[in-house]
Amino acid sequence: MPDAPVIRPARAEDAGAIDAVIRAAFTGSGHGHQGEAELVRMLEADGDALVSLVAEAGGAVAGHVLFSRMDVEADGAALSAAGLAPVSVAPALQGRGIGAALIRAGLDALRAQGVAISFVLGNEAYYPRFGYSPDLAARFASPFAGPHFMAMMLGDRAWPERGRAKYAPAFSRLG
Numbered sequence: 001m002p003d004a005p006v007i008r009p010a011r012a013e014d015a016g017a018i019d020a021v022i023r024a025a026f027t028g029s030g031h032g033h034q035g036e037a038e039l040v041r042m043l044e045a046d047g048d049a050l051v052s053l054v055a056e057a058g059g060a061v062a063g064h065v066l067f068s069r070m071d072v073e074a075d076g077a078a079l080s081a082a083g084l085a086p087v088s089v090a091p092a093l094q095g096r097g098i099g100a101a102l103i104r105a106g107l108d109a110l111r112a113q114g115v116a117i118s119f120v121l122g123n124e125a126y127y128p129r130f131g132y133s134p135d136l137a138a139r140f141a142s143p144f145a146g147p148h149f150m151a152m153m154l155g156d157r158a159w160p161e162r163g164r165a166k167y168a169p170a171f172s173r174l175g
């Protein structure tokens with residue numbers, strides 16, 4: 001068995017390898033378009049990337065996750081928020097817990113930064129295991145409203161009654 005991957009912050013020199021992992025993961029995944037690699041570049045360039053982690057196995061990048069700054073208001077006040085997207089694992093290494101390890105490490109890093117809430121738009125069979133809930137996201141007005149839109153509080157504060165949630169500007173620039 002190869003050594004378990006190490007999760008660490010992404011560095012500037014990882015950019016090419018991250019790009020390759022994202023393209024490989026999303027090609028044929030049946031999920032969305034092929035804009036995820038471009039999205040990561042735009043979020044970084046805009047300064048909206050809050051947490052960017054890679055899983056490194058055998059000296060190579062095996063997976064990547066990015067959390068980006070969102071514009072969120074809850075019960076009339078701004079709430080610091082991060083959107084999870086995209087997360088990708090090299091096809092040959094999927095299903096071994098690397099994606100889960102990246103997401104859990106990312107959520108820990110957000111908590112350490114004092115971020116209050118995280119949102120994700122994705123498969124409702126996957127993200128609830130980390131604590132994401134469609135019921136919490138449903139309290140926020142958003143163009144993404146629906147069962148795939150999920151949210152989780154990162155600290156111990158209670159769920160807000162209502163609010164609105166907007167992803168970083170790069171998301172609306174995607175073709």
Ligand SMILES: CC(C)(COP(=O)(O)OP(=O)(O)OC[C@H]1O[C@@H](n2cnc3c(N)ncnc32)[C@H](O)[C@@H]1OP(=O)(O)O)[C@@H](O)C(=O)NCCC(=O)NCCS
Pocket residue numbers: 025026029031085086087088089090093094095096097098099100101122123125126
């Ligand atoms: C989604 C992804 C990041 C998960 O990483 P991973 O290391 O394969 O996942 P883990 O080993 O942590 O977890 C495996 C679980 O994820 C599920 N899973 C794998 N890919 C999935 C996907 N695209 N959507 C939903 N669930 C998925 C598996 O069925 C398995 O579920 P189980 O534990 O109930 O059996 C990875 O499969 C991937 O890169 N997929 C293609 C890109 C993608 O669709 N990204 C998500 C959208 S942003």
